[in-house]
Amino acid sequence: MTDHLLTVKDLSIAYEVPGLDIVAVSRASFDVPKGSIVGLVGESGCGKTTMARAFTRIISDNAKITEGSMMFDGQDLATLPEKAMNALRWRDIAFVPQSAMNSLDPVYRVEYQLNEVLRGRGGMTRAQAKVRAEELFEMVGIEANRLRDYPHQFSGGMRQRVAIALALALNPKLIVADEPVTALDVIVQRQILDQMRDLQRELGISIIMVTHDISVVAYICDRTVVMYAGEVVEDCDTATLLSEPLHPYTMGLKNAFPDIASAGSGTLTPISGAPPDLAHPPSGCRFAARCPFATDHCRAVSPVLEKHAEGHSVACHRAHEAAQLREKAAQPETWGEMA
Numbered sequence: 001m002t003d004h005l006l007t008v009k010d011l012s013i014a015y016e017v018p019g020l021d022i023v024a025v026s027r028a029s030f031d032v033p034k035g036s037i038v039g040l041v042g043e044s045g046c047g048k049t050t051m052a053r054a055f056t057r058i059i060s061d062n063a064k065i066t067e068g069s070m071m072f073d074g075q076d077l078a079t080l081p082e083k084a085m086n087a088l089r090w091r092d093i094a095f096v097p098q099s100a101m102n103s104l105d106p107v108y109r110v111e112y113q114l115n116e117v118l119r120g121r122g123g124m125t126r127a128q129a130k131v132r133a134e135e136l137f138e139m140v141g142i143e144a145n146r147l148r149d150y151p152h153q154f155s156g157g158m159r160q161r162v163a164i165a166l167a168l169a170l171n172p173k174l175i176v177a178d179e180p181v182t183a184l185d186v187i188v189q190r191q192i193l194d195q196m197r198d199l200q201r202e203l204g205i206s207i208i209m210v211t212h213d214i215s216v217v218a219y220i221c222d223r224t225v226v227m228y229a230g231e232v233v234e235d236c237d238t239a240t241l242l243s244e245p246l247h248p249y250t251m252g253l254k255n256a257f258p259d260i261a262s263a264g265s266g267t268l269t270p271i272s273g274a275p276p277d278l279a280h281p282p283s284g285c286r287f288a289a290r291c292p293f294a295t296d297h298c299r300a301v302s303p304v305l306e307k308h309a310e311g312h313s314v315a316c317h318r319a320h321e322a323a324q325l326r327e328k329a330a331q332p333e334t335w336g337e338m339a
């Protein structure tokens, strides 16, 4: 049996806004095996960021974990008292935000910001912190003499490397990276993903990679969890997910993104429409309105996430017909007819 660093079970997170609850994450379940990169993929508004932030419990004041658990190294992150949770941040779980400008304060030199973590959180002496800061910069491929620069003196890609160095500062077991390469061009994306992969292998850490781009998960993730409208709809090792997707949404995402490795050739077919408003989710399968294969049963009854094969779960009533559906999904007109 695989050793899991994180086990998410039936996790629900709701935002309380006047007059209603927006359930951004609905009964999500998946595992993060030790020493692996797990992708959380889905379109904007599917609840990925909400879930990723829940792992460090840096969520908005109006967000509440309403049910479920997140077992991390024997502790439930959903119910851990704030003091214990705070002790885990940076040391055990570190967060890399979408834009490093959000984690780096423009008025301080990056060395100062690394020191905050190394000395403030890690209890290092000034001399230890200096050695570690230089080591971290070397790990992410930046010259140590740039430690005294301000964030604006770095390019976007370099700033993301600084954010990765910051996340690695205290040797965490898990890094949660929220769209860490989205704002960058494809070549820089690839360089940063390569580096994250190298560091992950070298250090034996686990990474949760949040992305809307299935080509990013194809490039770097060992396993992939596909989210749609707050729900996990498919969970599998990435190679199988891409070669034999079971959920029509995964099939659609595959058609909609260029391949990061080949720098984009072939036709792209978007999934028309948008995910439903989570304040008023539809009954039945939440993807049905955009799914070319939806039946009346799909529109009426919500499918549950079920094991289809060892290590491969899916929430789709038609998963047993996936081989035929894949053939149809590969034809652009299948999706065009939905428009």
Ligand SMILES: Nc1ncnc2c1ncn2[C@@H]1O[C@H](COP(=O)(O)OP(=O)(O)OP(=O)(O)O)[C@@H](O)[C@H]1O
Pocket (backbone or CB within 6 Å): 015, 016, 017, 022, 024, 042, 043, 044, 045, 046, 047, 048, 049, 050, 051, 060, 062, 212, 277, 278, 279
């Ligand atoms: N502070 C908030 N108050 C109320 N609703 C929120 C808040 N933050 C997010 N939401 C809602 O929760 C849902 C999920 O948002 P979330 O940001 O987690 O999705 P996402 O998949 O990460 O999308 P993105 O990539 O755009 O961040 C959306 O419907 C969003 O409008």
